[in-house]
Amino acid sequence: xxxMIDLDLPTYEDMLAARERIAxxxxxxxxxxxxxxxxxxxxxLHFKCENFQKAGAFKVRGACNAVxxxxxxxxxxxxATHSSGNHALSLSYAAGRRGIPCHVVMxxxxxxxxxxxxxxxxxxxxxCEPSTSSREEVFTGxxxxxxxxxxHPYNDPRVIAGQGTCSAELIEQVDxxxxxxxxxxxxxMISGCCLxxxxxxxxxxxxxxxxxxxxxxxxxxxxxxxxxxxxxxTVADGLKVPLKERTWAxxxxxxxxxxxxxxxxxxxxxxxxxxxMKIVMExxxxxxxxxxxxxxxxxxxxxxxxxxxxxxxxxxxxxWMQG
Amino acid sequence: xxxMIDLDLPTYEDMLAARERIAxxxxxxxxxxxxxxxxxxxxxLHFKCENFQKAGAFKVRGACNAVxxxxxxxxxxxxATHSSGNHALSLSYAAGRRGIPCHVVMxxxxxxxxxxxxxxxxxxxxxCEPSTSSREEVFTGxxxxxxxxxxHPYNDPRVIAGQGTCSAELIEQVDxxxxxxxxxxxxxMISGCCLxxxxxxxxxxxxxxxxxxxxxxxxxxxxxxxxxxxxxxTVADGLKVPLKERTWAxxxxxxxxxxxxxxxxxxxxxxxxxxxMKIVMExxxxxxxxxxxxxxxxxxxxxxxxxxxxxxxxxxxxxWMQG
Numbered sequence: 001x002x003x004m005i006d007l008d009l010p011t012y013e014d015m016l017a018a019r020e021r022i023a024x025x026x027x028x029x030x031x032x033x034x035x036x037x038x039x040x041x042x043x044x045l046h047f048k049c050e051n052f053q054k055a056g057a058f059k060v061r062g063a064c065n066a067v068x069x070x071x072x073x074x075x076x077x078x079x080a081t082h083s084s085g086n087h088a089l090s091l092s093y094a095a096g097r098r099g100i101p102c103h104v105v106m107x108x109x110x111x112x113x114x115x116x117x118x119x120x121x122x123x124x125x126x127x128c129e130p131s132t133s134s135r136e137e138v139f140t141g142x143x144x145x146x147x148x149x150x151x152h153p154y155n156d157p158r159v160i161a162g163q164g165t166c167s168a169e170l171i172e173q174v175d176x177x178x179x180x181x182x183x184x185x186x187x188x189m190i191s192g193c194c195l196x197x198x199x200x201x202x203x204x205x206x207x208x209x210x211x212x213x214x215x216x217x218x219x220x221x222x223x224x225x226x227x228x229x230x231x232x233x234t235v236a237d238g239l240k241v242p243l244k245e246r247t248w249a250x251x252x253x254x255x256x257x258x259x260x261x262x263x264x265x266x267x268x269x270x271x272x273x274x275x276x277m278k279i280v281m282e283x284x285x286x287x288x289x290x291x292x293x294x295x296x297x298x299x300x301x302x303x304x305x306x307x308x309x310x311x312x313x314x315x316x317x318x319x320w321m322q323g
Numbered sequence: 324x325x326x327m328i329d330l331d332l333p334t335y336e337d338m339l340a341a342r343e344r345i346a347x348x349x350x351x352x353x354x355x356x357x358x359x360x361x362x363x364x365x366x367x368l369h370f371k372c373e374n375f376q377k378a379g380a381f382k383v384r385g386a387c388n389a390v391x392x393x394x395x396x397x398x399x400x401x402x403a404t405h406s407s408g409n410h411a412l413s414l415s416y417a418a419g420r421r422g423i424p425c426h427v428v429m430x431x432x433x434x435x436x437x438x439x440x441x442x443x444x445x446x447x448x449x450x451c452e453p454s455t456s457s458r459e460e461v462f463t464g465x466x467x468x469x470x471x472x473x474x475h476p477y478n479d480p481r482v483i484a485g486q487g488t489c490s491a492e493l494i495e496q497v498d499x500x501x502x503x504x505x506x507x508x509x510x511x512m513i514s515g516c517c518l519x520x521x522x523x524x525x526x527x528x529x530x531x532x533x534x535x536x537x538x539x540x541x542x543x544x545x546x547x548x549x550x551x552x553x554x555x556x557t558v559a560d561g562l563k564v565p566l567k568e569r570t571w572a573x574x575x576x577x578x579x580x581x582x583x584x585x586x587x588x589x590x591x592x593x594x595x596x597x598x599x600m601k602i603v604m605e606x607x608x609x610x611x612x613x614x615x616x617x618x619x620x621x622x623x624x625x626x627x628x629x630x631x632x633x634x635x636x637x638x639x640x641x642x643w644m645q646g
Contacts, residue, residue: 274603275638278604281601
């Protein structure tokens, strides 16, 4: 317990404060159901559609909580991050709503579409070489020059508290859930679920779903300590990052199990969701459904909340087109 | 007026009866909005999402109204049609819910995916050669053998009354609309809008959106009589069929204007909707947005209901992949 206090972990009250703080800037996203997917899974699935969220992903919750929690003095210096994915978009959106700068360090080799999207939300890009050492060096430079507040994509108590608002909405929208399942990469969303549900609905089992090709969280869970892989390759490109100490604290204490799916199972589940539910979602979001269909013994007959984490897909590179 | 009585046109009361009749079998679909698309268009757009409808399209409204309005005696003989698109799916779904046969005549050359989809909803397929004469001959045979009730995809008063329930919901979901816009092919959805809105909200302007490459309705509208083209080619494959006398009666009396968009404008609007709204919809559904973006003088500053007609897309053949 001492360890966890040292980690400055967010509390349930931090989540409640986040909810109030971010309410003007984020959507209360809808929950969709599908008769076909219920029949296929034998479960009763309730899809929390964060693909319809502002900036296209749940990450805007944590980003807004960080940005709108800054003092006016700190806010003037802006925020900074080195993500090139949904966190960069979300932080740019949040900063834009507050009218402060958002500095994003991205490899110069990142796809033009991603750079355009960040700029579209008002983010200021500083390019680095595509290596960890260059990224760190350039980021340190930006940080020192601007004094911007660093908002980590997931290992930040403000971000975890923000992500926790998603499951707080879900349990208001759907009564008597037996389980919640979400994809796991760095563990921000899952940690948010743990933070909220362990207090507000401790009877709800929390499952994390991970690509088999990037199963560092599942192996960490079994080993009892963080295992970080170097650059795993998976179609679920939002899920390549490793757990960090704050997310590990939540995952190791509250998650029921971490289940994995193969690349083929993920792509099949993604395609199935597009075809039956008519929603655009990222490959990462399909991992939970893939895991549910693969493990009927775990989910059959249960009432399950499924977090659909985001919808920022490259429509020119759909995974079933590459086969 | 005598002409219209001879045509056995549906009345507003028929629409109200349809609404009650089909309520147990169809969704009250949600209305979505998009800040980005509002900014791009200068209008306030409210998307009525029939892509989330049962069987994936609005056509299930008319099909259910026809099927559940049959006497028990007629129902036992089933229903029949010769569509190979959403009407065939929808009629199969409706018949399945009532537990009666649905006979669908389809060209043997129709894509396997379409045949599988019809069979998936319980439809009984009889194949014909890919020609009008073969289709008519085979259909007559099926009709005589089974005694099934023929449900035309759009030129049927029961079908038009059923489609009218969509705009009845829309004006309950969104107050004070200035206009409604929907794609036009045979004119079933537009006729339903005319039927409902001319009585319940006569101040709402009704616009039809049509591919320029299949603009027979626009030319009919200007000429004052039905012009039917033979096999136009457009990416909006749900909109190739011509108006018929019943839909023409509604279109010619109540539509404000019919506006067209090019193939490129349609594909751009489709892609834009997928990217910004994160919904899967058919090329046909993109024609209204294409028309709105192309005619800012018509739509700017107005509160517009946009009917998103269906979501049954071949995910292996997305139009921007063929460029």
